Amino acid sequence: MKKTHIILLVCIAAAIVVLISYTGDLTTYETIASARQKEGKFVNLIVKMDKGQPLEYDAVKNPNYMSFTAVDSLGNNIKVVYHNNKPTDMEKSERLVLKGRVQGDHFECKDILLKCPSKYKDDPKAAQKNLQQSTS
Amino acid sequence: MNYIGEHLLPGQIGHFLGILSLIASLVATIAYFKASRLQLSPDQASWIRLARVAFLIESFCVVIGFAILYYLISNHMFEYKYVFTHSDKSLQTEYLFACFWEGMEGSFMLWSFWHCVLGWILIWKAKEWEAGVMTVISFAQFCIATMLLGIYVFDVKIGIGPFILSRTEGFFDMAPIFKDINTGALRQDYLTLLKDGTGLNVLLQNYWMVIHPPVLFLGFASTIVPFAYAFAGLMKKDHSWTKPALPWASFSAAVLGLGVMMGAAWAYESLSFGGYWAWDPVENASLVPWLTLVAGIHTNLIYRNSGYSLRTTYLFYIVSFVLVLYSTFLTKSGILGDTSVHSFTDLGMNFQLILFVLVFLIPALFLYIKNYKSIPAIQKEESTYSREFWIFIGSLVLFLAGIVIIAKTSTPVFNKVFGSKIAPPEDAEFSYNQIQIFVAVVIGLLTAVTQYFKYKDTAKEYFGKKILVPTVIAVVISLCISVFGNINYDKKGPGYLFAIHLAIFAAVYSVVANAAYIWLGLKGKIKAAGASVAHVGFGLVLVGILISSSKKTVLSWNTTGVSVLQAAEKGSKNPAGDPAENITLFKRMPTDMGKFMVTYEKDTLNPADRKRYFEINFKAKDGKETFSLYPDVIKQNKGGEGFSANPAAQHYWYKDIFVYITSFQENNREDTASFHSREAKVGDTLYYGNGFIVLNKVEKNPEALKSKYSDDETAVFLDMSVITKDGRRYAVKPGIALKGADQLRNLPDTVVSQSLVIQFNKVADSVNGTLEIGIKESGAITDLITLKVYEFPMINILWLGVVVMVIGFAMSVYQRIKSLKRGDLRVS
Numbered sequence: 001m002k003k004t005h006i007i008l009l010v011c012i013a014a015a016i017v018v019l020i021s022y023t024g025d026l027t028t029y030e031t032i033a034s035a036r037q038k039e040g041k042f043v044n045l046i047v048k049m050d051k052g053q054p055l056e057y058d059a060v061k062n063p064n065y066m067s068f069t070a071v072d073s074l075g076n077n078i079k080v081v082y083h084n085n086k087p088t089d090m091e092k093s094e095r096l097v098l099k100g101r102v103q104g105d106h107f108e109c110k111d112i113l114l115k116c117p118s119k120y121k122d123d124p125k126a127a128q129k130n131l132q133q134s135t136s
Numbered sequence: 137m138n139y140i141g142e143h144l145l146p147g148q149i150g151h152f153l154g155i156l157s158l159i160a161s162l163v164a165t166i167a168y169f170k171a172s173r174l175q176l177s178p179d180q181a182s183w184i185r186l187a188r189v190a191f192l193i194e195s196f197c198v199v200i201g202f203a204i205l206y207y208l209i210s211n212h213m214f215e216y217k218y219v220f221t222h223s224d225k226s227l228q229t230e231y232l233f234a235c236f237w238e239g240m241e242g243s244f245m246l247w248s249f250w251h252c253v254l255g256w257i258l259i260w261k262a263k264e265w266e267a268g269v270m271t272v273i274s275f276a277q278f279c280i281a282t283m284l285l286g287i288y289v290f291d292v293k294i295g296i297g298p299f300i301l302s303r304t305e306g307f308f309d310m311a312p313i314f315k316d317i318n319t320g321a322l323r324q325d326y327l328t329l330l331k332d333g334t335g336l337n338v339l340l341q342n343y344w345m346v347i348h349p350p351v352l353f354l355g356f357a358s359t360i361v362p363f364a365y366a367f368a369g370l371m372k373k374d375h376s377w378t379k380p381a382l383p384w385a386s387f388s389a390a391v392l393g394l395g396v397m398m399g400a401a402w403a404y405e406s407l408s409f410g411g412y413w414a415w416d417p418v419e420n421a422s423l424v425p426w427l428t429l430v431a432g433i434h435t436n437l438i439y440r441n442s443g444y445s446l447r448t449t450y451l452f453y454i455v456s457f458v459l460v461l462y463s464t465f466l467t468k469s470g471i472l473g474d475t476s477v478h479s480f481t482d483l484g485m486n487f488q489l490i491l492f493v494l495v496f497l498i499p500a501l502f503l504y505i506k507n508y509k510s511i512p513a514i515q516k517e518e519s520t521y522s523r524e525f526w527i528f529i530g531s532l533v534l535f536l537a538g539i540v541i542i543a544k545t546s547t548p549v550f551n552k553v554f555g556s557k558i559a560p561p562e563d564a565e566f567s568y569n570q571i572q573i574f575v576a577v578v579i580g581l582l583t584a585v586t587q588y589f590k591y592k593d594t595a596k597e598y599f600g601k602k603i604l605v606p607t608v609i610a611v612v613i614s615l616c617i618s619v620f621g622n623i624n625y626d627k628k629g630p631g632y633l634f635a636i637h638l639a640i641f642a643a644v645y646s647v648v649a650n651a652a653y654i655w656l657g658l659k660g661k662i663k664a665a666g667a668s669v670a671h672v673g674f675g676l677v678l679v680g681i682l683i684s685s686s687k688k689t690v691l692s693w694n695t696t697g698v699s700v701l702q703a704a705e706k707g708s709k710n711p712a713g714d715p716a717e718n719i720t721l722f723k724r725m726p727t728d729m730g731k732f733m734v735t736y737e738k739d740t741l742n743p744a745d746r747k748r749y750f751e752i753n754f755k756a757k758d759g760k761e762t763f764s765l766y767p768d769v770i771k772q773n774k775g776g777e778g779f780s781a782n783p784a785a786q787h788y789w790y791k792d793i794f795v796y797i798t799s800f801q802e803n804n805r806e807d808t809a810s811f812h813s814r815e816a817k818v819g820d821t822l823y824y825g826n827g828f829i830v831l832n833k834v835e836k837n838p839e840a841l842k843s844k845y846s847d848d849e850t851a852v853f854l855d856m857s858v859i860t861k862d863g864r865r866y867a868v869k870p871g872i873a874l875k876g877a878d879q880l881r882n883l884p885d886t887v888v889s890q891s892l893v894i895q896f897n898k899v900a901d902s903v904n905g906t907l908e909i910g911i912k913e914s915g916a917i918t919d920l921i922t923l924k925v926y927e928f929p930m931i932n933i934l935w936l937g938v939v940v941m942v943i944g945f946a947m948s949v950y951q952r953i954k955s956l957k958r959g960d961l962r963v964s
Contacts, residue, residue: 015536025561044559063718063922085798
């Protein structure tokens with residue numbers, strides 16, 4: 001067997017090991033109900049903010065505490081606690097990807113990804129909404 | 137129906153040019169293909185002439201189309217959808233280009249434009265390879281032209297046209313104001329009601345957005361050249377293309393690398409991502425083709441110098457270009473929606489985008505497999521003491537590192553295909569770093585030593601003698617960094633910390649050994665030192681990344697003032713694991729932040745760029761320095777509330793102090809509260825809404841407050857402590873100043889964060905020492921901001937490394953072009 005072949009095999013084996021090791025780290029997208037069952041496990045939730053419920057954030061009291069209620073497409077809701085500043089435009093966001101884990105009655109959120117309509121520049125629906133402001 | 141005020145002519149011309157360019161590029165493809173099949177035939181010249189005319193028409197269409205779209209944007213013709221959705225009237229002129237490439241249509245036009253430029257250089261220079269190479273490029277132009285078509289063929293929409301009108305896209309369906317009351321149709325004068333466009337996303341209103349996309353797209357576009365050479369080589373079964381393709385591949389790697397790092401610089405300097413690299417799918421998608429391309433350049437070099445690795449060279453160049461197409465699919469299809477901070481939407485073009493990947497992948501792969509056996513390969517294996525052996529190992533590692541990154545980035549695609557629900561890991565960045573740090577170690581070591589080997593075989597004594605000095609220097613320098621650099625990133629355990637130290641050594645080694653090689657190996661011949669310089673740059677990039685990332689520190693740890701509340705409420709450990717990185721600053725109130733006292737002095741709104749600048753004053757506690765930073769926020773445009781923050785940084789040669797605003801509140805309520813008088817003696821406690829106040833003692837003419845009263849006045853100050861419910865303490869010293877018997881000045885003191893004003897009214901009873909104190913609790917809060925402050929040490933090494941690397945690439949491109957002219961084989 002040639003030296004090159006051995007090295008090739010070692011490298012490919014290393015790459016496979018690396019890829020397998022990733023799968024151990026990977027997390028899953030869950031609904032609120034299924035996330036509650038996996039309490040303490042790190043999950044991703046795709047939710048909306050429940051605008052009927054209050055969003056609690058007061059930079060005077062604590063700039064690193066925000067809490068709000070999230071509701072998913074199945075209609076379940078959960079209180080979310082986020083120890084960071086309130087992301088800009090969060091109320092406007094049509095969809096949030098929350099990363100974190102359920103702890104007791106609430107969801108301890110580590111990171112929030114916003115899907116803002118203003119970023120959806122090519123989305124005709126968002127553009128229609130913008131029209132109103134453009135005319136005034 | 138005619139609408140008032142519409143400018144339809146430019147759009148019609150643009151649309152016509154779009155269709156013409158589609159036809160012309162198809163003609164060019166066919167003519168070039170014909171020509172490439174007719175080597176050495178008299179007919180070849182006439183096919184090439186036809187192809188060139190077609191490509192000229194094509195280029196003309198692309199350039200004029202480009203100009204028309206810019207004309208529409210700069211004249212604010214909102215009757216066009218692209219103009220309406222990507223620009224508005226308030227934008228500064230320099231951002232009009234940013235509008236141009238904000239959308240998919242504009243970015244495809246930019247790509248197509250670069251193909252034209254590259255195409256003409258190839259027509260000028262490529263000689264016998266013109267027909268084959270230009271077949272591929274013309275075909276790519278044809279594919280891009282279909283993306284920009286925007287017409288329906290049997291109900292299937294092909295492409296998205298940049299010249300589509302707003303009104304035909306149903307934008308006005310939901311807005312009754314544009315409708316004729318009687319007929320329900322669109323009003324004839326609808327344009328008079330359409331005052332402004334929806335504007336450019338504020339995150340993109342930045343000079344980086346003007347320069348980064350053209351560079352990046354030139355990088356993307358130029359990866360087609362080595363691919364096209366390889367493809368033409370497979371068609372012709374002639375492998376001499378590896379020589380002219382080499383400078384092109386180096387050029388492409390230089391520009392693509394620069395484009396990617398400009399994106400990183402943009403993220404660092406202007407976006408509040410808190411860093412320059414986050415392993416975001418969009419970043420990965422443009423990094424991976426660079427890695428495979430660099431691997432391809434190296435195997436190409438091996439082939440030119442030793443005859444090995446030709447098959448891998450083919451594979452790497454093909455994969456690099458296909459990965460560029462794949463990254464176009466990833467970023468433009470909207471499939472990354474849930475994993476990337478960059479939002480892209482599905483424009484209903486996914487099928488077309490997948491097709492774009494496949495029409496290049498399948499033929500190239502087919503030809504590669506079909507001709508695999510006929511591609512020459514040397515059976516005898518390389519010597520362990522040869523340069524080609526170690527370059528090959530390095531290329532392989534780079535290539536596999538790229539494959540691992542792209543495999544991981546593709547999980548959303550995997551989810552889509554197999555219906556699974558895999559999401560990124562908890563610490564997504566670390567999951568990349570823990571692998572890539574070892575890649576950095578291996579690549580660092582290999583770039584350091586490999587140049588000291590000669591092709592074919594190296595005498596052991598020669599190698600040992602030459603490598604000794606650089607190795608010793610590198611060990612000394614990296615030990616100094618390890619020992620005195622305070623690199624103790626222990627969040628991920630000792631193993632990872634060890635890997636960091638190892639990688640720092642490898643990176644330093646790479647810098648030192650390659651710099652030394654210019655003298656030890658090349659005898660100071662700078663002209664031939666392109667590769668060494670590029671390697672030095674690469675090593676510096678690694679050093680910069682390793683030190684700045686492992687030593688990034690948060691200066692705004694909320695340890696004082698407001699944060700006491702945090703600790704009381706949540707315990708010392710933050711359950712979310714995310715650091716409490718925001719510090720709250722009240723206007724004009726110095727706040728303690730580690731080494732500095734920071735003060736939010738004022739803010740000003742600049743009407744020219746619509747940004748609000750905050751003046752944040754930093755005063756080092758040791759009194760050595762004072763500086764002000766001006767981070768700013770820009771209000772979201774129509775359709776968005778809130779703001780987008782732009783950071784500011786204080787640059788030192790060895791570090792950056794980096795600040796950005798995370799939120800701000802303005803006091804706009806009126807102050808209606810009034811003073812309530814209370815009586816107290818020394819040692820008494822007074823209550824207010826949010827806590828209590830202790831009167832400690834009375835001071836007469838205190839030296840410390842000398843600035844508050846003049847020499848001919850007698851001043852009496854009260855030393856008091858305000859203690860809030862949550863345990864914070866503030867010292868206040870209200871006072872009075874008396875001049876003569878009847879002239880009295882009141883000197884109230886405030887606790888800004890409590891909106892509390894305290895004044896010393898008078899002495900109520902001089903016999904038992906009762907004093908009258910006025911307390912006002914204002915309902916209005918003062919202006920405040922929260923901000924994050926980071927320190928990035930050695931970040932400048934990273935940027936310097938990028939510049940050095942690009943210079944190195946440019947040097948080797950120049951050198952190879954010169955050697956092409958001379959016709960000699962070896963450039964090492």
